[in-house]
Amino acid sequence: MIETPPRPARSLGEAVGETIGFTQEGARYLKYEAGSLNPEGSRRYYFYLMLPAIFVLACITIYPFFWLIYMSLHSVDIGGAGDMWNDFRNWTRLTRDRKFQDGWLRLAHYSVLCILFEVGIGVLLAVILNNSRFEKVLVTIFLMPMMVAPIVAGLVWYYLYNSTFGWYHWLLQSAGILGETSILGDRGTAMWGIVIVDIWQWTPLIALITLAGLKRVPRDQLEANMVDGAGAFKNFFQVTLPNLYPFLLIAILLRFMDNFRFIDAILVLTGGGPANSTKILPLYLFDISFQFFKLGRGAAIALTLLIMTIVLGLILVRVFESPAGKVNQNEEGR
């Protein structure tokens, strides 16, 4: 890099005056105007622009958050006797609540299964699609499941899985993979049933993220490695994959959070059954709060879920700010 000699500090007005050869008077005039152009000098204006959004957001997130803490410390009775302090009973109960602990385990089990398959298939898909002749068309088609409302996806798969008239059930049975049992009605297969729907809907997202990453693998590194005698496979594992890691990390974190966020499909597919084998924590929370309307206990569970999400969010923001994340934003040629 060639270093430019340090320039004396000057105002915008002077700079403009110099460039366009203004008279001294004109320059002074511009300088006067330019004083108000300084972004730091007009903080109040920007503050007012920000205010409405921040106010609305505070009303619908911060206020409810404190309300949530309050609720978790009381027995909440909507429309009844009012809220009663109950000596942390909502919290102590969690330690004895088997369904709560199982819910976490099932959530982990479910998320790990989903992400494992989605990343595996998604990366394979992206590598194959990258620079293939029909990339554009195929990617557009593969995107379609992501546009489907999760509840509709759930209902369609519920139909496909049905043990008397579902086509996928028939397919699996005819192929000899499945016996007489219904997919969603059996404890052994129900989890797989909901995982497959998630894979169907969200593998394309992983593939797209990976594809974006593949486009940014530095060519010179690949070529240098090839000159060193690496074949296509070696090249993939030695150069491409390490370059993909930040992208994959983002993809995995986003999927984790979405698995915490959405339970729509599971709600129609199994509703948590059979014998609670698919009752992941958000679903249990939904049942407690909106089936039995035990909002106090629900609030305590919701808080644990929120804390977990915030931890994941912190990691995600770290990744955003990491050098890898920066590089990929700067390279964008907009």
Add this chain to the structure above:
Amino acid sequence: MASRDIVQYRSPGRRLLSILTVVFLAAYLVWTILPLFIMFVSSFKDLLAAFQLPEVGDWLSIGVFFDFKPTAKHYVDLFVDNNFGTYLVNSIVAAGGSAVVSVVLGSMAAYALSRIEFRGKKDLFFWIISTRMAPVVAVMVPLYAIFRGVGLVGTLPGLILAYTTFNLPFAIWMLKGFFDNVPYAIEEAAMCDGCTRFQAFRAILPLVAPGVGAFLVLCVLFAWNDFLFASIIGSGGAKTLPPATRELVQPQNIQWGKIMAAGVVTTIPMMFLGLLIRRYLVAGLTMGAVRE
């Protein structure tokens, strides 16, 4: 990959590999489309045809799937008997309303945030993104209690406000990245020409218009596809398409034709919108972390 410029020899192994990739792509294509295709076709089947299935292992009579007389009965029924017209309007108002509120407030805030530095800006951003990521069920517990107190449960404004909990942070976060790419010099120039600050802000809006439009569409998409808020906060007076579709599932009498038709009605507009903003989709779905 770089291998394009390099002379490739057609070894048997390579040929096998290329065949395998084609097979994989074809299989994945079928796997992606088949459920949607079955949904679409089944929505035109009458009650009996929807239940027809060949015997187990009887691969040859797979054609029974196409053996039916197409009928638009379910679509007509939805709108005549099941009030889907109202639900459709509710969906449009709730999704559109929250998208407009989010993008208008969001673009103002995003613009301001991209132009100034202050202490705690990072924390503010973390707050914004974490509200976007918060589990819907967890957010709903206090929101339901509050909304019930002020009579917002079962109303469209309540639903719009509920959707704003995830759309507004999304809009701020995404649009901030957009405004960052607009040089401050443009506003400076506009203000030198005698614009007020607000006029200068308006002057750069055309530059970010494609992004604003795309994120408006994405906000609509997120809100439209939501089920949980709609089924709890919107229950009663503000039923949208997803809960209405779910309600067609009744333990005794599941009308598959109708359900599939409702699925098609819910899905088609969003697919169209998704294709429309295809270029921004990955950025939108990854909170701007990844751009194509």
